[in-house]
Amino acid sequence: MKEEHKEGAHGHKEKYKYGMVIDLDKCTGCGACMVACMTENNVPFRKDESNKLVSTAWMRVFKATNGKSYPDIDVCYFPRPCMHCEGEHGHAPCVSVCPATATDYNYETGIVSQIYTRCFGCRYCMAACPYHARYFNWWDPVWPDKMEKALSPDVSPRMRGVVEKCSFCFHRFQRARDHAYAEGRREIREDEYQTACTQACPADAIIFGDLNNPEHKVYKLKKSPYAFRLLERLGTNPKVYYLSTRSWVRRAGDNYLAGERSK
């Protein structure tokens, strides 16, 4: 693999730029990605999770309709992880607002972090995120019976009162990097670092990889004429791309004025 070190606008080394392409034509809305994410990342559950406004799901599947009546109605699912916005030069909407530097933009991977032990729960980042990708721990996490045994040591469980979000399964990157280092390699192969949702997706609708690497699948897919991103016009510069052959779905990905043409 060719080693690519791009100089970012602020002089940061951009080694990788991890991102996702989600094929909405293939996505069946089955929800496996949500649960794969929860079980991978030690996200707890409560007895009643039906109030979706206080229910943590790093990966959440939104349901969108074309707004038409029977029988012309159409439905599409939008799986929504954290977009790991790059903004302009790494200024994601949430990063610069955090008063305690509990979240940052990693220029080497393009991943927006969240450090639970630093966060004190002011929720300013949640107000900043238009995707609702950030979740607050309203309750103490409880794992009933022996569920505590199923906790992964790779991801630190969160205490009540802090904000959490999708990390692109960054611990898997760390794992892959350890493995590569142990074998004397510096570069991580595409298949070595995949997020839990990508791996689980039974429809292979989620593709993950380095958006800067021409050999990765995402590099090509993001250039598809059917590709779009959510709320691109806000300037969030997200790293999650969506594909859909249905034009109403592509239009549903962003806001447009009446009569304005969409992509």
Place this chain on the structure above:
Amino acid sequence: MSLGRRGFLQFCLGAGAGITFSPLPWKLMDDISIWSQTFRGIPIEVPVPPVGEVNIEKSVCTLCPGGCGISVRKIKNRAVKIEGAEGHPINDGGICILGVAGLYQLYGGARVKGPLKRAGNRGEGKWEEISWSAAISEISKKLSQIRRNGSAHTVACISGKDRGTVPQLFKRLLTAYGSPNFISMPSSEDTERLGLKLMQGEDASVGYDLENARYILSFGSGLIDGWGSPVRVFRANSAWREEAVKGLAKVVQIEPRLSNTAAKADRWVPIAPGTEAALALGFAHVIIKERRYNKNFVMNHCFGFEDWTDNSGKVHKGLKRMVLKDYSPDVVSEITGISVSKIVALAREFARAKRPLAVCGRGKGSTPEGLQEFMAIYALNTLVGNINKTGGVRALPEVRTTAWPGVAQDAIAKRGMNQPRFDRAGTKAFPVTESLFNQLSGLMNTGKGAYTLSALLVYGANPYYTAHDKAAVAEALDSIPFIVSFSSHMDETAQHADFILPSHTNLERYEDVPTPAGLNVPIIGLSRPVVDPEYDTKHVGDTVIALGKSIDGIADSFVWDDYESLLKETMGGKWDTLIGEGYWKDAGYSPAAWSSGFKTPSGKFEFFATGLYRAGIRSHNDNDYLPRYKPVVLEGDPGSYPLVLIPIESTRLADGAVANPPYLTKTVADTVLKNNDIFVEVNPKTAAAYGLSEGAVAMLKTPTGEVKVRTHMYEGVRPGVVAIPTGLGHSAYDDYLSGKGVNANEVIGTVEDPISGLDIAWGSRASLVGII
């Protein structure tokens, strides 16, 4: 100012200066900062998961019959994650929502932690802990006694499935014991196997070559809502989507509601509920009339297409005559609510398509379809000649394993086995059917059974929850004086048992997994113990062997030391492959050629099911032997029940014997479940007609029962239809599951297929009345 005061001040000043230049405040600040970061809550402390060596164990998931390969990530002895096994022929790395949540089955609530004996009244929840040896000896004493009394045939077993070594062990137990009453829970596979036996003469399941099909005509099958082996179908669907972009594939979903399958399909055909067979025959009409069928196949390898004459010289009606006469697009349009032009266009498309495939089995396929309905849909595949072809259908044989030594039946056993089955399967009433769970409640509650059942063993099934007309089933089963459950979890059925002999969960035991429904190649999977048993449970196979050894007079049939050696012996030469790969696939399998493919007396594919006649079903109407649409008469009069209720089956809610883990409930939308209220979907037009608004509380009444629901308006439901989600409304298990919503089976009754006797209720008549 006094000296003392000034001195004190100076002392303080000095102390202040000293403290500042000592580490005390700074170190304290730092420590408090660390403490506040790692402060993990009072009184609930957030756990720190211990680290350790990672082990990956391969196994096969048995939470549904899908047979996906899984790889379980372990940290030392803890299983921390279930993932799809890369390279597995069924799921190749993918995993469904239930599989990935599977650790809840192991570590979560409601596990039965050891053998239990009922202490209070039935269903009261009072139990006495009992040792395994005591439990087995008490149960075998009871069963020995029944046997001695000459009532061996009154012992029944309800099993979730009938294929695989564990169900076969139960069957063997009954055979040696002297009871014909091995009953497996029904599914659409039952009808399909029956259909194949009649039309192709084979004891086999239908294999759908979805991966290679390019025009998929789905008659209500929830292809991406959990039908068949779910991950495998998802993967096929993704392949269709890739081809569809290039214009090379098309999926048409025929269903009254815009399900996920319908939404992802290229075309949704909203049909009147329950009229799929009519539409299939309408398509057949167009195909036959326009001579678009595969002439070679139909003329040379089919029987009963044209009229035929029997040995007595009587002329019988063929499919062609019947379809052309009875199912013109006009008639079908009237029945199905689909326009004539659409019927004609779809029929032409299907017939013209490269590798077309018609699929049946509504929703997840948990309710059987009518036999003639299956024949009608399957006939479409026949007409286009895709039987045993790439992208078509095939009769998939069972993987051959080493046969067990014959059952040593004594006189009691032989006498018992000669008794008719309680459920009337295989009797004169329903000669072609093997097992009829749905007949139980009717026969028992009316006292019309040939005899009364005195004991019941339940494994891998939860009839108190999953059966239609839940109340009637509960009443019937409650009347059996002795029930033994082998469940790992405190499900509704275990709750009503007298003994619970908890079995290991899927991650704690060996088990073979037979070819899942609908798959296109014969395969066998091996589920393996991934972790040591968490509780004092036992492999169900070992329990059955132990029972067999201790019930008087049948021990000779149970010669194995334990289940593992039995399994190894049964798998024979395949064992090493199973241990190594986790599955054994019949690599050399290919469907038979047309000339040798049919085991019917005619050696041909039979549109006209002569097998029914041979089995003793006599009718003067030839239509009774042919694919046909016979309207299902739902209970209740349309006046008081103006709406039609259909179930919504979704991957996000497990509605079978394996209950929904809380992770799944968490993903369910608040328009399905809010607090403890279930939502039914209705078209806004229907809602307006009944004065219901979004979220309104209403009474959903059917002839079977009535439940309180809330309404969710959804444009994707046909007007006049109410759709209710399945998989909610448990009354057992733990607080994370029970009391949430309503069990759809409380309001869906049973409808008997006239030929097979299976319950084919795809819905119910219903009314929806708002409560203010």
Place this chain on the structure above:
Amino acid sequence: MDSALIPQGVKRCPFPQFALWIGFLSIFMLWAVVAAGVAWIKGLNTTNLNDYFGFGAWITADLAVIALGGGAFFTGFMRYILGIEDFKHILNFAVIIGFVCYSSALVILGLDVGQPLRSWFIFWHANVHSMLTEVAFCISCYFTVLTIEYIPLVLENRQLDKIPLVHNFSHNLHRIMAVFAATGAFLSFFHQGSLGGTVGVLFGRPFGFREHFAIWPTAFFLFIISAMACGPCFTILVTRITELITRKKLVKQNVIAKLAKVSGWLMVAYLALKMIDTVYWAMVTLPNMGVSVMDMYPESPFTIWILIAELGFCGAIPAIILITEKGRNNNFLLVPATILSCFGAILNRYVMTVQTLALPVLPFDKFVNYIPNWVEWVTSLAPFVYLALLISLSYRYLPVFPQEKELNP
């Protein structure tokens, strides 16, 4: 009973009556303390806040009390920096109001965080790019300034003043008060602004986001001016209420009128700038994001009327009253004008906080509204009771109004 503590030469109500009144206020305060305790101990799940409304009643209350408390810094600024001597007659009172507002704001901010034990990380691990950091720093510093400004007044209590050390100390403090006032004014300009910036920088939220001028979003400047305008109004309003309750004239009309005039003209300036800002936002900012201004006012309670109420009823009307001489000298016009002005400020802060979050940004997302629960209501309204409490105590025992003796011989 407590006559020895009461300043010389003024009349106060009998002690039992006063005790009853304090007791009454304390009950409510106790309720608020219970609510705060519930939130702190059991966590924020006891509120109606959720993942869509990370900010709610508390942040609204924070922004609002700081705007209303703006009278303190602005009066101080006019008195000490601009040298308008008249304002010294009301400055003490403005400082008390400011003290209450800022201490309330700090407590509410402390309530609003999920991990109160770590709330000091905002200083310990400060991110200088965050508007909230700026807010926290400035509010804390300015609260210290207000405390320093308030202490001399406390020390002027008849009994305390008898202690020579205390007397000298407060005397010396008085001399350097101008320095603190200047510092306070400087800090206040920043944090009033950064409160506006808090919402103004959220480029993921079309309703709140504003274009930047220099390094600040325009909301930064608007918040400063609106606080300068409504702060004095609140001071006037509270003065009038105090006068009503005590049935005494406490501040001369010319002082009030002058303050009202300044406030009025600032409101005019604010309205003009706010109009320009709103028009630019509606015509340029929003269309670039693909939304029209009417998308921002989709349904009740967030219809266009909320904007009209804010700028018209609670903006233009009080401004007109305040800038006309007749208006500001007529109590029946002045008091409603100050009420409207204060309400306008609260409404503005509410809209900037809650409406910003209520409007879905993702096209397929739902509009969600939020209503605070009792924990939030009680704690958010507590500042007003706390204000009554502190004013009652200060008025009784401290020489708050220099003109009181003169006006009530």
Place this chain on the structure above:
Amino acid sequence: MSAQHEKKESAASSPIVIVFFIIGLAVSLFVGWSIFPKLLYSQKKQPIDFSHSIHLDAVGDCESCHFFREDGSFSGIPELSNCVECHEEAQGEDPEEIKLIENYIEPNKEIPWLVYSRQPDCVFFSHAAHVKMGELECKTCHGMIGESDHVEIYEENRITGYSRNIWGKSIGGFKSNTWDRMKMDDCAECHEEHGTNQACFVCHK
């Protein structure tokens, strides 16, 4: 107060008050530097007095017990199974070895070692990155522990619950060797020097 009075008083008391100041200073410095650390840390004994030097002589290198697994993860503190390899039966008469066998090997119980370098749960430390790629020696962070004859007393911070070795033995936080402290700042310092990534998601999880 008259000027005379004032002068007299200051003249008379200034040397004495300075003494008070000095006493205050001395006492607080003593408390801060000497008493405080004693109060701050509790002392705990390791379950077995393990000698690194004897084992190092016997097995030759650190990697025999502290090894990398195939997946690149680091084994850290050896498990009992490592010990069993040699100590299934007593090799000598050392009372510590007998303790090992009687208390742990025979009942097959893991030894509850107190880990000097234990970091909070939110920390991700990659030995592979530092040892394999960074080519750091063990002692760069762990010091001379490999040469020790006895395990030192484990001092646990009563507030944080972590070992004293994290902050370092010097209560003032002074460090003369790279292995003297193991705080985030020490990591960051080295990362800064080597131009390695400083983002949160490098060392945190």
